[in-house]
Amino acid sequence: MAHRIAGLKHISNALATPDQLSNSSSSIDGVPSELETSIRCAGAQLTQDAGVLLYLSQDIIAQAVVIFTRFWLGADGGSLRIYSAKDVSAAALYLSAKLSFQPTSPRSVLNAYNFLLSPQASPLWFVNPQGTPSQPPATDYYILSEGSYQAGRLVLLRIESVILRTLGFDTHVALPHTIALTYLQTLGVNNSEVSRRILEHLNAALLSPQLIYVTHQPNALAVAAIYLATRENGVKLVDGEWWEVFDVDREELGFLVVGMQSTEGFLRKEKETWKGRTIPLVTEEVDAEIERRRMMEEGE
Missing domain, CATH: 1.10.472.10 (Cyclin-like)
Structure with a gap:
């Protein structure tokens, strides 16, 4: 990331370079640019909705979205074929809240994401193309078991450390x-x-x-x-x-x-492009979508 304006560090940000914008780690790994854009946008929306669900202030949510966005920039950034967008979103939100006056627990974050990523319960169009269910689904669809929570907590903390290393521990975000x-x-x-x-x-x-x-x-x-x-x-x-x-x-x-x-x-x-389909937010789904597009191009 480029240096901030001297003397104005508290109200300015490190900006992405042209090379970081044109050469992401995902593109190097073969993720089509329009697919990368769709996943990044969906991940930002997921971060926003999770923050609202957790009653976090908008400045914390906005900082999390910026950190999420920065993570994927440049050849040294994260690749969508290595890191799941949903995990990076959760870790960015958890990290931003931790650094604020309004920290939230790993369990709260994981419960919110489990609900928003539930194909049966989610109100998000790119997770649940059928739309918000008219009747609340059974809690079994989105309540984490203790085993799932412990596994998810390990992933959350690991991805948090990956984000920090990738950003050079620079988590400063000045908002407008x-x-x-x-x-x-x-x-x-x-x-x-x-x-x-x-x-x-x-x-x-x-x-x-x-x-x-x-x-x-x-x-x-x-x-x-x-x-x-x-x-x-x-x-x-x-x-x-x-x-x-x-x-x-x-x-x-x-x-x-x-x-x-x-x-x-x-x-x-x-919404029109992905109508009736989910946007891939985990690495396996990204790989499957890339393969699906390859087969369509080759007429298989």
Whole structure:
């Protein structure tokens, strides 16, 4: 990861290099780029939903999603054919909570994931294509046995250590949410609907296929969310290129605005692409999906 801006370490992040973005360990191992994108996005959604289920604050969840995303970057990152996305998601969330004021236990994390990954009980479309069941399923479908818990705990702690080694023990994540609201006040805007939309844009951007949380600094993400939210609500800001005051140029702003706007359409397309099928979140399923695609290409 690239170095942070000198003197601003607490509000800036180490960003991914172009080489890390174009050469992931998964791609080197033969995972098609569109499949890798689908799995990464599903893993980010899984992290988000597990965090909500565990009553974790959004900043902890967002930090976990960023750590999850960083793990797969570059040739030295994790490969989807070696590490299961579901395990990395759980470990990233557990690690982020542990480093916060709101730690949670391995048992709580594993119970949440067991429920969300249950084909019979899960409300997640990429795990349970049939949709949320109308009647609550029997708890046998998603409650961990003691033996399963002990085995899962060992995996959780092992993957946590793998994440730390892969990231060079750099777990710092600066988020744009508070920065955006501070900038909004600086611009003289006091509008609760605008503030709400800013946070919605920033949370949705965690699922961006362009990985904008690891390619752009928090101040730029904050400015892009303000630009979108104020335009959507018809709120006029100061004349001139106000974003330059916050060290963001027009080209960067344009890219981020397009990226944030495209996330919703990307997710709709994902649902259509995977309609009736599950997205592979464990290594064996990834291998099976790659083999299925190979056979289709060869007409077998």
